[in-house]
Amino acid sequence: MVTVQEAEAIIRAQTRDFGIEELPFEQALRRVLAEDLKTDRDLPPFNRVAMDGIAVKYEAIAQGTQRFKIVGTQAAGGAPLEVQQLQDCIEIMTGAALPPSVDTVIRYEDLEIQNGIATVLTENVHAGQNLHRQGQDKKQGEVVVAAAQVVTPAVVSMAAAVGETQLRVKKLPKVVVISTGDELVDVEQTPLPYQIRRSNSYMVKAALQQFQIKADMLHLPDDIAATREELRQCLQQYEVVILSGGISAGKFDFVPQVLEELVVQKRFHKVQQKPGKPFWFGTYGQQTVVFALPGNPVSTFLCLHRYCLPWLHASLGLPEKPKLFASLAQDISFKPQLCYFVQVQLHFNEQGQLLATPFEGNGSGDFANLIEADAFLELPPEQSEYNKGEVYRVWPMKSLL
Amino acid sequence: MVTVQEAEAIIRAQTRDFGIEELPFEQALRRVLAEDLKTDRDLPPFNRVAMDGIAVKYEAIAQGTQRFKIVGTQAAGGAPLEVQQLQDCIEIMTGAALPPSVDTVIRYEDLEIQNGIATVLTENVHAGQNLHRQGQDKKQGEVVVAAAQVVTPAVVSMAAAVGETQLRVKKLPKVVVISTGDELVDVEQTPLPYQIRRSNSYMVKAALQQFQIKADMLHLPDDIAATREELRQCLQQYEVVILSGGISAGKFDFVPQVLEELVVQKRFHKVQQKPGKPFWFGTYGQQTVVFALPGNPVSTFLCLHRYCLPWLHASLGLPEKPKLFASLAQDISFKPQLCYFVQVQLHFNEQGQLLATPFEGNGSGDFANLIEADAFLELPPEQSEYNKGEVYRVWPMKSLL
Structure with missing residues (x-):
């Protein structure tokens, strides 16, 4: 079992580079710019x-x-x-x-x-x-938009202004999102009393769209041979494999075993955190990275935001985001020696300070809270009491601004 | 000339309702939900x-x-x-x-x-x-996602979980973004020494994509007859007309005159603000709303974020966003009796407080700063000195979290 910081460092050491492609500037919105844009003339070009x-x-x-x-x-x-x-x-x-x-x-x-x-x-x-005055903003040939940033509306418009109709942007990885488990049925189906509908993989797929990634989806039944065969193909076809479920102590949790049989190198299994402790991470040669997330929806979502999305962010060449901190709006107690990721709602007070209000609730199982949660707070394992007014690192799950 | 607060109230009184449509849930990401989603079973559905x-x-x-x-x-x-x-x-x-x-x-x-x-x-x-326990999170028939919120990845996944494969979402308005002025040439062209390329309308169009709106674009030359004819058609075809340029004191600034000839009711012309003072706003019957923004790129962008996007947000039925405040990271002086919108970079300090650092610079003309600006600060006209540590309202232009 590794700590959250160790897991983060191990994953960070496995960033990949997916290359570069060229796109018409209007289609490059939200992609990552892979070249500096320079002015072809002074800005303004005349007095x-x-x-x-x-x-x-x-x-x-x-x-x-x-x-x-x-x-x-x-x-x-x-x-x-x-x-x-x-x-x-x-x-x-x-x-x-x-x-x-x-x-x-x-x-x-x-x-x-x-x-x-x-x-x-x-x-x-x-x-x-x-x-x-001519050249007051920028001189001809000066960089107006530096590489390694997300193409925003302002960048699109600057590309237009300087006549860069084709932009070189970072290529996106081929990603497959895989759900596992015989308890899951198709969304269109009415589940039997002891079944539920698939939902995690839709969440992951939708979250990846912030990078403009269009992930494929796949479902694996609790069948070791089928799992082996499908995963074998996925490791060849995709650069990122994100699984949800099948990695705990259960008798049908054979995802780690199958991945290791397929020569995926295990980088860690289990993290000192709640929720999401069973998280498994590995790499297949230089090509494919495998995130095997716990199947509980909240665990899946938190691990995605804490580990997968930052890894993608880094792999696409974006500079590390500044760490974000929020002040706890009420006391929390959490005894286990685990890092506690607690879902919170965020708001700013009139002093411009970010406050985090945790959900009372059912712990990692409460999927319904995810709808209203803005973020999760990362509470370190060394403490068991976390007091109102103390400031902790916060991981946003939706845009608040 | 109206104040910023008057302009805001006048625009807010003209929100529209564009109706409702149904979409497959996977295509509804970032749209505005127009119905409550309820569970078809208890959540969890069994112990x-x-x-x-x-x-x-x-x-x-x-x-x-x-x-x-x-x-x-x-x-x-x-x-x-x-x-x-x-x-x-x-x-x-x-x-x-x-x-x-x-x-x-x-x-x-x-x-x-x-x-x-x-x-x-x-x-x-x-x-x-x-x-x-069965029903511990939600009982059968309870609302799990309330209407009038943006469809996030968590909402997509909840829709999947409760089997809502078709979602009723707010329809998007038909929008046209119009640039004006003979100084503007196509992006593909090499401008003559006294011309520049069109860029504002790309910025506006890209910014509207945050609502999933795909706006049409149109360019009008400095020709009053052509302007009249094109605007006449736009008023029939579109629910939102966003113009940039042609509204100042210049001899070829005949946009306000033509709009009034076409029986667009002027709601205001000119706002006590810098940049963006010439901003013109009107309505055409109950159908069409016309935002005629100043042509300077920074003015266009600030007015878009301060007025048009909040109007769209309200018209799509979303609740008002909480006001956001940031602490000024350095002193600013601004003498005119105008509200001063100053471009800033934002960051959080380790106490979780949002700090705003203004750009030194060339005032409203400095288009290049827009690339790096995260937001603008709204500095009230009653003062002329704004001191470090004072807290002012901030309008984000990109997602910081």
Whole structure:
């Protein structure tokens, strides 16, 4: 039996690299960027007019000129016009490229315009005002989006701005999610009184979609020969095998035995934690990683969030997430010498502090709480009393922000 | 000009209901559930064995029996066996339905089994132990997932467990995202020196995907007749029209004028905020809501997160999100009598408190900061100095947890 920290380190040592593929930028949302995006031009690419108004030579202002003759109108996207005389100006719109012959923009609010003459109503004009200077945000060739981050809407839009219509992103692993056990029937079926419907594998599959992974699903009956044959094929076809159930002390829990027969190297079996103690983890050559999670729905879900998703996150090349802490909103007592993962609801108080309220309840078996749980708190095994106001590490299971 | 709070209230008064549709449960992930899900059976549906071991009549234990004859093995999913004699037991597995003739489970760790006889090694056996009782989590017909919440992986799995293969979810609105302005060229094109590529509408479209909305896109040139004709059609075809650009004081900013000609009722134009002051909002009959956002990318994105996405959230029937607050990590000064939306990076300290670090920078124009910004802080207009340690409302733009 390993500790939670040992299990984490063993798994972390087995990250994999699934390679890189190219996608149209619009399809890359939520994928992991595998290249730096650079600007093809300065950002902004020209001295960008930041207010609607007129563009003048500041020299004229410095000399006391207040009335300017409008010699033309330049829209955003229009080719730059030219000003010949000091007392001439261009009516110019936000987003336009400032023509080289002028240097200062005076906004409409500070002007009166009549019969093609703009009169400046303020004394307060600075050289070069109301401009967003070429290259002020980024210079041509500078990195605007660094590799190894998730493609967000802002990244999609930056890719559009710099003309990167194809993005190199991390390939996703081929994943199979396997349920086990003769007590499980199809979702469409009405179970016999002593059967239940399959549900864990749907949960795992849905959770993997946050990475855009579309996992296959498979069910194994309590039949050692069938289990052996199916797992043999899965180890060839998939890079990640996630099992739920079949790893405890029961007579039909032959998943560990079969995996070892198939030369999957056991990295650990059993973790000092509740729920999820029977968790088994192994690797098959350099190719396939096997997470065999306990079959209880809460155990499956917590192990998925505590171990599998962070492993995927790391394998896709994302930097480690900052550790998150929350303050316990009520006392908890937990005697066993195990790390206790307790389901909680999270909220922020008005001081911006994250509070975690645990569910009263039926322990690891209470599947119904998972609907309302936002996260689980990781309570270390050295203690048995955990007091209100103490701060512990928290693992979110849904987005709270 | 309205305040931020007035703008918010006016928009909130215009929520819409887009109806309900039915989807296979696996396709309902991230949609909004429009019905309560109830259990078709108790949860658990039977007295569920919680440990691998033997099942006995407690009466035998009470009478001092320590050795039990194993009369059969019952796997999870197996039909319940029967025990006739007090000193008989069933070898039984986690997940099995406890047969009516027994009432107590003793785990393998507390047994020695030899030649079909199980000897109990502990004095410490309680009546009814190691069982997860029928209906302990939920009774048949009880609500397990309430309507008006987002379908998470846990909800998908609960739907599977209770056999709800079709889910009634909120319909999504038909949305068009419209960019405006002759300075914008297609992403595939190389812009002329005074042009830029379209990017805002990709950002808006991508951000809407968090609701699973697939928006259409449209570009309008600086041509009043074309703008009128296209907008006329959009008002008929779409329930939500999101424009970016064309609403300021410029000569080609005729979006507000055209919308009013098309009998879109202006609800407000201009908000006391920076960036995003020119924001225009209106409604077309009961059918269509029009958000005309400023064209600057940062303004577009902030207005989207501050106004449009919360409106969608409410229109889809989701309860209001709890307000989120963060502590300012450094002093900021902002003089204008406007609400200041400042882009920040968020992190939690080890006390579980959310800290917001503002970007130094170029103000609303700095599109490049959007890549790294996690959120924006809403700084009220009554102040001009905002000090480190003070707590302000924060609007996340990406998931931090």
